[in-house]
Amino acid sequence: xxxxxxxxxxxxxxxxxxxxxxxxxxxxxxxxxxxxxxxxxxxxxxxxxxxxxxxxxxxxxxxxxxxxxxxxxxxxxxxxxxxxxxxxxxxxxxxxxxxxxxxxxxxxxxxxxxxxxxxxxxxxxxxxxxxxxxxxxxxxxxxxxxxxxxxxxxxxxxxxxxxxxxxxxxxxxxxxxxxxxxxxxxxxxxxxxxxxxxxxxxxxxxxxxxxxxxxxxxxxxxxxx
Numbered sequence: 001x002x003x004x005x006x007x008x009x010x011x012x013x014x015x016x017x018x019x020x021x022x023x024x025x026x027x028x029x030x031x032x033x034x035x036x037x038x039x040x041x042x043x044x045x046x047x048x049x050x051x052x053x054x055x056x057x058x059x060x061x062x063x064x065x066x067x068x069x070x071x072x073x074x075x076x077x078x079x080x081x082x083x084x085x086x087x088x089x090x091x092x093x094x095x096x097x098x099x100x101x102x103x104x105x106x107x108x109x110x111x112x113x114x115x116x117x118x119x120x121x122x123x124x125x126x127x128x129x130x131x132x133x134x135x136x137x138x139x140x141x142x143x144x145x146x147x148x149x150x151x152x153x154x155x156x157x158x159x160x161x162x163x164x165x166x167x168x169x170x171x172x173x174x175x176x177x178x179x180x181x182x183x184x185x186x187x188x189x190x191x192x193x194x195x196x197x198x199x200x201x202x203x204x205x206x207x208x209x210x211x212x213x214x215x216x217x218x219x220x221x222x223x224x225x
Contacts, residue, residue, distance in 0.1 A: 072109060
């Protein structure tokens with residue numbers, strides 16, 4: 001499985017922080033994308049959470065992780081929970097945060113993924129079935145303020161949209177299905193363009209402090225840029 005990502009970040013004092021990291025280790029491809037939305041002034045808490053997550057990702061011992069392929073995602077889930085919890089405490093002790101940082105992201109290792117979500121964010125699965133584009137929100141209904149997580153295996157020709165409610169509350173689901181459908185986002189450039197156009201419409205409707213990441217999956221060798 002191959003994949004590529006598009007992103008959008010509206011400039012502003014309280015804009016979310018976006019984290020995008022992708023590289024290949026030997027024959028293993030990794031991707032980590034996350035939107036961090038702070039509740040304090042100036043978005044400092046979101047930026048700090050993003051920095052801590054980036055430092056953790058870059059410090060991963062991949063050799064140790066890949067020696068335990070069967071349990072690698074469980075190990076990553078436990079580590080991420082620890083990093084987020086430790087950062088929550090640092091932010092609280094430092095007086096930077098008025099509430100827990102909102103998160104929406106994905107960590108991919110080979111064809112396996114780990115989703116995480118918390119706060120005023122959403123993860124939307126964009127899929128084509130029965131000849132039409134379907135949209136479904138993931139990881140909803142948990143306890144407020146809790147870090148929700150989910151695991152699974154990536155499938156080809158799907159999209160995963162990670163966005164704040166400021167983005168999603170100003171556009172409709174039909175607009176997302178049409179603008180970010182699999183057929184319209186089959187290359188990185190097209191995905192970036194369609195996501196930017198959608199965000200532009202949301203901004204015209206009054207959205208502020210928007211951030212969004214779109215991950216697209218394709219079979220090996222079909223990831224056009």
